[in-house]
Amino acid sequence: MRANGPLDAETILSATEDVLRRYGPAKATVVDVGKELGVSHAAVYKHFPSKAALRDAVSRRWLNRDRDALAAIASDTEIPPPRRLRSWLVALLAAKRAKAHDEPELFAAYQLLVTGNSAAAIDHVADLLGQLEAVLADGMADGSFRRADPAETARAVFTATTRFHHPGLAGSWTQPGIEHELDVVCALLLDGLR
Amino acid sequence: MRANGPLDAETILSATEDVLRRYGPAKATVVDVGKELGVSHAAVYKHFPSKAALRDAVSRRWLNRDRDALAAIASDTEIPPPRRLRSWLVALLAAKRAKAHDEPELFAAYQLLVTGNSAAAIDHVADLLGQLEAVLADGMADGSFRRADPAETARAVFTATTRFHHPGLAGSWTQPGIEHELDVVCALLLDGLR
DNA sequence: ACGGTTACAGATTTCAGATTTTGTATTCTG
DNA sequence: CAGAATACAAAATCTGAAATCTGTAACCGT
Incomplete structure (x- = not known):
């Protein structure tokens, strides 16, 4: 669930990390990340151009x-x-x-x-x-x-x-x-x- | 095709190597090896206890x-x-x-x-x-x-x-x-x- | 009995159709 | 207009039934 206020990159990264931890890289989807944030998956794409970029940023x-x-x-x-x-x-x-x-x-x-x-x-x-x-x-x-x-x-x-x-x-x-x-x-x- | 005479381990290894070269380790089957030798796959099992043992011997x-x-x-x-x-x-x-x-x-x-x-x-x-x-x-x-x-x-x-x-x-x-x-x-x- | 075949059960793989997922475009809301 | 939802096409993945493969056992022919 989203905390509150507008969505920012850092919040998305944390959610993605959680999702990754829970499902592993093979199963985690950006829809899951959206769900975790209480937001549509398209919202995530406003901040990261692709799933690859998102994974990259999380790992970094x-x-x-x-x-x-x-x-x-x-x-x-x-x-x-x-x-x-x-x-x-x-x-x-x-x-x-x-x-x-x-x-x-x-x-x-x-x-x-x-x-x-x-x-x-x-x-x-x-x-x-x-x-x-x-x-x-x-x-x-x-x-x-x-x-x-x-x-x-x-x-x-x-x-x-x-x-x-x-x-x-x-x-x-x-x-x-x-x-x-x-x-x-x-x-x-x-x-x-x- | 089998050369002639009784089947021996060395002949099987060569056939397996050919099959492996042709199909790769993911696709190669023991049935393929049998076909290559003009023999049933069960004949191969008279000389090697398992597919793993066969692959092992080929690699060795x-x-x-x-x-x-x-x-x-x-x-x-x-x-x-x-x-x-x-x-x-x-x-x-x-x-x-x-x-x-x-x-x-x-x-x-x-x-x-x-x-x-x-x-x-x-x-x-x-x-x-x-x-x-x-x-x-x-x-x-x-x-x-x-x-x-x-x-x-x-x-x-x-x-x-x-x-x-x-x-x-x-x-x-x-x-x-x-x-x-x-x-x-x-x-x-x-x-x-x- | 030797050197092999055929027959078979259970595990694994394949493949086509259904479902998800990704990424974008358009639409909605405050 | 900013921030997000919905809608959608193309690509990837899942699913489950059919086919194949592995390994064993029982069975020929010489």
Whole structure:
């Protein structure tokens, strides 16, 4: 049911998120979203040009929700860059795994975006790469990492940890040894960075 | 059509491979395999307990087909271990990509096995890990790699290159920069190995 | 008995027709 | 006129009956 006042994008996003959580991305329709808001589905189209755009916007908001915790680690100059990199990667895995486990339907919606090369997914990766690059740049500046192209190196580190953050591989995030596996890969990468 | 003489497992595998190539894993049926052999589908069940077992056996044979080329690199003691590791990883990507491109239906069948945790897929990975471990052990023996648990290190290297060999990520193997990306990751890993 | 066929039950897939859903255009209401 | 409802066409999805497929058992012919 609609709260009151005129309909705005943010309200629609929340309703869509609820509907998505309830029915999952395969079943949720924009008619459902309208029903949730006590409004016709056409009203939703006044604010979003298509269902795809709506899903994209929901996922973008959802992804940004724990973005800040990660960004906080990346920019915490108290921690020396090597440990910071490790913490960041561990936190990334933890965050992704928590999302996959606690909100399976929204995670499934996100997976669809990734396989569909949607803008939200691309932007999300770009954001993470940016954070990674900052940590690497800090380390190169203070001498704890060998000098190299920070952007390229960030991409390499991100790629080398694909197994721990790519949503298509989420199925194996529950297997027991994974924390240790990340540890070993981290160690290898940190040694490689200097 | 059946060649002649009694039906044997190898003949069935070849027929199944043809059928799979023609119809793809989604459409291919055991009845098709029988037709291909000029035999009833029940005859096939005399040699394989289930359709799953049949698919498993076909994929196993298909995967083993270019296993030897890779094994040859892994055990070529002429090449110093660091360069050997790099060559092996490059060859692995090339082989996987060629299979995905040239035999999409058989590759799709293999993808299904992987997502279903089939024995063929598990054994295939174990085989590759063994080859990797051998290269690493050689390098540790001759001092070009830091000493460490070779099995664990092999798994870490394999994990760090997931993006380049996991069939679930095959969709992105055609994107232009990938060779270079592997190069950068390789460099990072080689530095990490010492 | 060996190497295969035919027969069959239950699960799965197919396909056409009915229903929903998406997205747009027009209409209504305050 | 702004904000939303209704109406509607084309596309996608659902449904359920018919067909096919899987796996087993009982049955030939040599």
